[in-house]
Amino acid sequence: DSGVTQTPKHLITATGQRVTLRCSPRSGDLSVYWYQQSLDQGLQFLIQYYNGEERAKGNILERFSAQQFPDLHSELNLSSLELGDSALYFCASIPGPIVFYNEQFFGPGTRLTVL
Amino acid sequence: AQKITQTQPGMFVQEKEAVTLDCTYDTSDQSYGLFWYKQPSSGEMIFLIYQGSYDEQNATEGRYSLNFQKARKSANLVISASQLGDSAMYFCAIPGDFQKLVFGTGTRLLVSP
Numbered sequence: 001d002s003g004v005t006q007t008p009k010h011l012i013t014a015t016g017q018r019v020t021l022r023c024s025p026r027s028g029d030l031s032v033y034w035y036q037q038s039l040d041q042g043l044q045f046l047i048q049y050y051n052g053e054e055r056a057k058g059n060i061l062e063r064f065s066a067q068q069f070p071d072l073h074s075e076l077n078l079s080s081l082e083l084g085d086s087a088l089y090f091c092a093s094i095p096g097p098i099v100f101y102n103e104q105f106f107g108p109g110t111r112l113t114v115l
Numbered sequence: 116a117q118k119i120t121q122t123q124p125g126m127f128v129q130e131k132e133a134v135t136l137d138c139t140y141d142t143s144d145q146s147y148g149l150f151w152y153k154q155p156s157s158g159e160m161i162f163l164i165y166q167g168s169y170d171e172q173n174a175t176e177g178r179y180s181l182n183f184q185k186a187r188k189s190a191n192l193v194i195s196a197s198q199l200g201d202s203a204m205y206f207c208a209i210p211g212d213f214q215k216l217v218f219g220t221g222t223r224l225l226v227s228p
Binding site: 002031033035042043045048055056058088090092094103104105106108109111 | 208216217221
């Protein structure tokens, strides 16, 4: 158990819908990262938050947005869903923003299926 | 920008044998780290081992060890005494800007009895 929790574990929805994925980082971790794992794109970084503020953006679509709340949990919102958004979405957390860490732990992931 | 190359899409090994999974990397950073993760069929990403670029010794964690060759920019994972439960995808990763991880395409390992 990495200490990072994600809900829901599975999500099945239809094209055009909107979903919210939730992540709770390890206790004390201020940085949250979101990654997408799809068959055609592999594992891709989406976005990072540190202590409530957006720090870095990767290949995140405009239909996707995220935020980190005062209690440090984070949500990834996916809207106008398309078939190609079907993927495994991970979050990971580390204690700080840019200090070098020798471990990065991932949550169990949310498997999104868009029908 | 950082890049990870894993050239072995799949590897087969018999139980109790050792196997090496290849990883080469590209980075302009002077100080960096390399991570290896295991992803079983259940989907979770399990952290295995870490190697810092300035670590004098190759990293080891139980049956996992890293064959780190800095001049060749390679960080191969060695699994000794393979077990059936080692069958999984294995990813090599390097931190990029803001410590986001850049992953390779992965190697699928199948361990046969």
